[in-house]
Amino acid sequence: MAEEVRAPLAGTILDVLVDPGDTVEADEELIIIEAMKMQNLIYAPVAGTVGELRVKPGDKVEPDAVLLTIE
Amino acid sequence: MRPYFEKMPPLGRELKDKSRARTGASRTEIERIEAEIAAAKSARMNVGMPAETVNKRGALTVWQRLERLVDAGTWRSLHSLYNPQDNEEGTTNVVDGLAQIAGRWAVIIGFDNKVLAGAWLPGQAENILRVTDLAKRLNVPLVWLVNCSGVKLPDQEKFYADRRGGGTTFFRHAELQQLGIPILAGIFGTNPAGGGYQSISPTILIAHKDANIAVGGVGIVSGMSPKGGFDVAGLEELIAQTRGLAEQPPGGVSTHYDATGFFTQVADSEDGVLDGIRDYMRAIPAYDPKFFRVAEPAAPRLAADDLYHLLPANQKESYVFEDVLARLVDGSEHMEFRPDYGPEMYTGLVKIDGLLIGAIGNRQGLLPKGYPEYADYPGVGGKLYRQGLIKLSEFVTLCGRDRIPIVWFQDTTGIDVGDVAERAELLGLGQSLIYSIQATDVPMMLVVLRKGSAAAHYVLGGPTANRHNAFTLGTAATEIYVMHGETAAAASYARRAAKDHEAGKPLQPIADKMNEMAKKYFDTSRPAYCARHGFVDEVVELTGLRAYLEAFAGAVYQHPKSICPRHQMLLPRVIRG
Numbered sequence: 001m002a003e004e005v006r007a008p009l010a011g012t013i014l015d016v017l018v019d020p021g022d023t024v025e026a027d028e029e030l031i032i033i034e035a036m037k038m039q040n041l042i043y044a045p046v047a048g049t050v051g052e053l054r055v056k057p058g059d060k061v062e063p064d065a066v067l068l069t070i071e
Numbered sequence: 072m073r074p075y076f077e078k079m080p081p082l083g084r085e086l087k088d089k090s091r092a093r094t095g096a097s098r099t100e101i102e103r104i105e106a107e108i109a110a111a112k113s114a115r116m117n118v119g120m121p122a123e124t125v126n127k128r129g130a131l132t133v134w135q136r137l138e139r140l141v142d143a144g145t146w147r148s149l150h151s152l153y154n155p156q157d158n159e160e161g162t163t164n165v166v167d168g169l170a171q172i173a174g175r176w177a178v179i180i181g182f183d184n185k186v187l188a189g190a191w192l193p194g195q196a197e198n199i200l201r202v203t204d205l206a207k208r209l210n211v212p213l214v215w216l217v218n219c220s221g222v223k224l225p226d227q228e229k230f231y232a233d234r235r236g237g238g239t240t241f242f243r244h245a246e247l248q249q250l251g252i253p254i255l256a257g258i259f260g261t262n263p264a265g266g267g268y269q270s271i272s273p274t275i276l277i278a279h280k281d282a283n284i285a286v287g288g289v290g291i292v293s294g295m296s297p298k299g300g301f302d303v304a305g306l307e308e309l310i311a312q313t314r315g316l317a318e319q320p321p322g323g324v325s326t327h328y329d330a331t332g333f334f335t336q337v338a339d340s341e342d343g344v345l346d347g348i349r350d351y352m353r354a355i356p357a358y359d360p361k362f363f364r365v366a367e368p369a370a371p372r373l374a375a376d377d378l379y380h381l382l383p384a385n386q387k388e389s390y391v392f393e394d395v396l397a398r399l400v401d402g403s404e405h406m407e408f409r410p411d412y413g414p415e416m417y418t419g420l421v422k423i424d425g426l427l428i429g430a431i432g433n434r435q436g437l438l439p440k441g442y443p444e445y446a447d448y449p450g451v452g453g454k455l456y457r458q459g460l461i462k463l464s465e466f467v468t469l470c471g472r473d474r475i476p477i478v479w480f481q482d483t484t485g486i487d488v489g490d491v492a493e494r495a496e497l498l499g500l501g502q503s504l505i506y507s508i509q510a511t512d513v514p515m516m517l518v519v520l521r522k523g524s525a526a527a528h529y530v531l532g533g534p535t536a537n538r539h540n541a542f543t544l545g546t547a548a549t550e551i552y553v554m555h556g557e558t559a560a561a562a563s564y565a566r567r568a569a570k571d572h573e574a575g576k577p578l579q580p581i582a583d584k585m586n587e588m589a590k591k592y593f594d595t596s597r598p599a600y601c602a603r604h605g606f607v608d609e610v611v612e613l614t615g616l617r618a619y620l621e622a623f624a625g626a627v628y629q630h631p632k633s634i635c636p637r638h639q640m641l642l643p644r645v646i647r648g
Contacts, residue, residue, distance in 0.1 A: 008437045009449050017093065027084055029093065032388075036451040039388045040436045 011035025076365035079404035083397020104547035119185030141170035181216030188220035219266030263288025285322030364425035372403035389436030413462035432480035471511025479532030485525030545607035556592025560585035
């Protein structure tokens with residue numbers, strides 16, 4: 001079962017803090033997205049393993065865009 | 072009420088190793104600024120004559136007196152860098168802070184006798200105003216270490232007169248005493264004129280055997296009759312008069328202990344004076360903290376050192392406010408008020424040293440989808456919206472009703488703007504919050520964690536907008552200004568840029584001016600600047616914040632003017648539902 005981590009709002013990916021295959025705990029920092037002049041941390045909603053990574057630094061994303069999955 | 076307070080729900084998350092590693096550079100930057108502040112404080116302590124020189128003259132320095140007077144480990148300095156008029160001496164020439172003496176909290180202030188024998192300097196009256204206000208707001212004794220040569224005469228026009236000038240201390244002392252707040256004075260050295268009134272206006276005067284206090288000193292008494300100018304003959308007459316008076320300056324112990332009896336007590340040594348202050352402190356009413364404790368004191372469950380990784384030096388980076396608060400409060404526990412309403416603000420009950428405190432802080436980063444409910448744009452932490460303002464007024468009002476002191480934590484860019492926000496009544500709700508704060512009459516303190524900006528700096532417990540702010544702390548990440556410098560530059564030059572552009576004029580000069588303005592905003596909002604100009608009362612290391620919270624809580628609950636029995640409090644019931 002894969003949990004999709006989505007962009008909460010439109011912005012630019014500033015940094016990706018995990019790689020596919022990384023084990024993450026719940027609340028672990030995954031991605032920094034710059035939006036509304038702020039750098040916002042996206043946290044892991046659940047513990048698991050990072051599956052597909054769909055963004056890289058510099059990408060512009062729309063609200064609800066899938067950023068990565070956690071298996 | 073034990074089921075409410077003994078064990079509250081847990082607050083904050085563990086700091087993960089990866090987060091610690093990612094934020095290493097931020098920690099380095101915060102520690103760099105903290106080191107600069109510490110160096111400035113150290114330089115301030117060492118202004119004037121070396122301690123050895125003062126000691127050779129048979130006196131202690133103000134720092135040595137403080138060291139001997141206060142209970143070990145309780146000194147919480149305030150206004151260490153305060154020097155609003157940039158005096159060449161590097162100081163307002165008073166040293167002050169909160170500390171315990173004989174187990175009781177007091178506000179303590181002393182003249183720095185290393186500098187011009189403790190003279191009045193520009194900015195000092197404002198410094199003293201902060202101190203008398205602090206004693207008044209916390210309802211704790213004020214202790215003076217008086218050693219004041221009077222006005223620095225060449226600069227008198229900068230502070231002698233005026234509504235907030237040097238002499239206002241004396242009516243403020245009267246005001247404190249009329250409110251039942253005692254003032255103890257240890258008196259050392261020569262205290263003419265302003266120094267004399269500084270000595271006579273407290274409640275209990277304990278003098279060193281060589282101290283004197285007087286309406287005027289030798290210099291004034293010998294030159295009281297202006298003759299329209301000076302010449303050699305006049306100077307010789309002046310010298311003769313001065314010699315005669317210098318042998319026995321007016322207002323010594325033989326006058327003010329033996330004859331007038333103004334001095335309550337005289338001690339043969341400086342330590343004897345300090346012992347006398349301690350004795351009188353023991354005679355002042357103070358509750359044992361257990362009277363008001365709702366639980367046993369406990370250190371935070373989560374380490375204070377984590378704060379260096381949780382509060383980003385980068386002002387653009389968001390963080391989780393609850394993770395910060397968890398490092399400051401007993402057991403890292405809390406009871407949150409209205410968690411599902413006004414998500415940009417945290418409001419809740421916490422314990423400091425077992426004493427109940429209301430905590431308020433700006434949340435950062437993204438807010439839940441659909442918030443603010445009145446707008447079609449997303450909300451962002453650090454800003455204030457309609458629900459947050461309403462929730463704050465409710466929380467503050469309930470804290471006032473339950474006599475719970477409040478600690479505010481600011482990191483704010485302002486209140487939401489635009490016509491949509493105006494229709495949502497934010498202007499009125501901001502002022503309503505100020506009204507609610509004024510209606511409480513509970514002591515408050517403020518920590519400006521990072522940004523204090525726009526009207527939000529006022530309404531979120533800022534010292535500018537209420538009488539209940541006892542003191543305000545800054546951190547190495549603090550910046551305070553009406554708005555960001557680039558925003559201000561755009562507001563100031565946008566129209567002119569448009570006109571010049573239409574006229575075909577070059578735009579680079581305007582861009583240069585805008586950069587200059589933004590740079591000025593940056594320079595005048597740094598932590599050291601904020602401390603020097605009194606925007607904050609002290610800049611404190613992140614790991615030192617809790618000690619100030621403990622001092623605040625301890626002082627507030629030492630002798631509160633009004634109390635609410637814990638079993639009659641409403642706020643905990645409102646939270647539990």
